[in-house]
Amino acid sequence: MAASGQDRSLRDRLARRQVYIRGKDGKDYVLRPIQPSDAPSLIRGYDAMSERGKWFRMLHAVPHLTDDMAREFCAPDPQTECCVVIDGRDDLADEILGGARVAGLGQGKAAEFSVSLRPEARGLGLARQALETVIDVAREAGNTEVWGLIARQNTAMLKLAERVGFQNKRDLDDISLVRATIAL
Numbered sequence: 001m002a003a004s005g006q007d008r009s010l011r012d013r014l015a016r017r018q019v020y021i022r023g024k025d026g027k028d029y030v031l032r033p034i035q036p037s038d039a040p041s042l043i044r045g046y047d048a049m050s051e052r053g054k055w056f057r058m059l060h061a062v063p064h065l066t067d068d069m070a071r072e073f074c075a076p077d078p079q080t081e082c083c084v085v086i087d088g089r090d091d092l093a094d095e096i097l098g099g100a101r102v103a104g105l106g107q108g109k110a111a112e113f114s115v116s117l118r119p120e121a122r123g124l125g126l127a128r129q130a131l132e133t134v135i136d137v138a139r140e141a142g143n144t145e146v147w148g149l150i151a152r153q154n155t156a157m158l159k160l161a162e163r164v165g166f167q168n169k170r171d172l173d174d175i176s177l178v179r180a181t182i183a184l
């Protein structure tokens with residue numbers, strides 16, 4: 001008997017474009033796995049971010065994503081990584097709005113998260129839902145924890161992490177960073 005929607009794994013439903021998230025604008029957005037053809041839009045989305053936003057995302061000075069970086073970013077290893085993106089609508093219908101990623105999937109492991117949204121799509125609750133979704137993917141993969149490093153000045157991300165249920169602690173190796181962890 002064919003598996004019904006709910007019997008399918010979250011990753012399977014994401015791959016079938018069956019996962020929608022609702023923005024505070026009342027609109028539904030498709031959340032799906034990143035794919036190689038997203039590379040040009042990923043570069044445009046990164047270029048739309050402020051230098052501060054780029055620093056907060058990369059924790060290094062990366063003024064621009066090269067084609068190679070974008071290609072690599074758009075081809076995660078399905079065994080150990082999951083990266084979901086949000087399809088744009090209306091003026092940004094040809095773009096991806098951003099998304100969330102976990103790396104280090106596996107039974108009993110701790111996976112590292114990252115998340116970023118184009119400035120035009122922030123404040124709609126989309127980053128929160130994308131991050132919650134990859135946390136659920138990690139939970140489904142048997143991970144015991146999800147963690148990430150956040151710049152101490154990154155108020156938006158520190159608040160988002162708290163909102164999702166992370167514990168934020170000063171990083172002992174680098175006081176300019178905060179280590180956010182959530183037990184699964």
Ligand SMILES: CC(C)(COP(=O)(O)OP(=O)(O)OC[C@H]1O[C@@H](n2cnc3c(N)ncnc32)[C@H](O)[C@@H]1OP(=O)(O)O)[C@@H](O)C(=O)NCCC(=O)NCCS
Nearest residue numbers: 053056057116117122123124125126127128156157159160
């Ligand atoms: C951090 C980031 C992803 C948040 O995106 P966003 O779309 O604004 O987030 P959401 O709308 O999903 O916000 C969810 C929660 O985060 C908090 N939040 C988000 N932006 C905030 C801000 N500027 N100030 C205070 N709290 C904020 C709120 O608690 C919000 O909860 P709410 O639903 O009650 O409003 C976005 O600002 C970004 O891409 N920044 C640049 C890249 C970056 O810093 N990535 C993180 C690297 S670790």
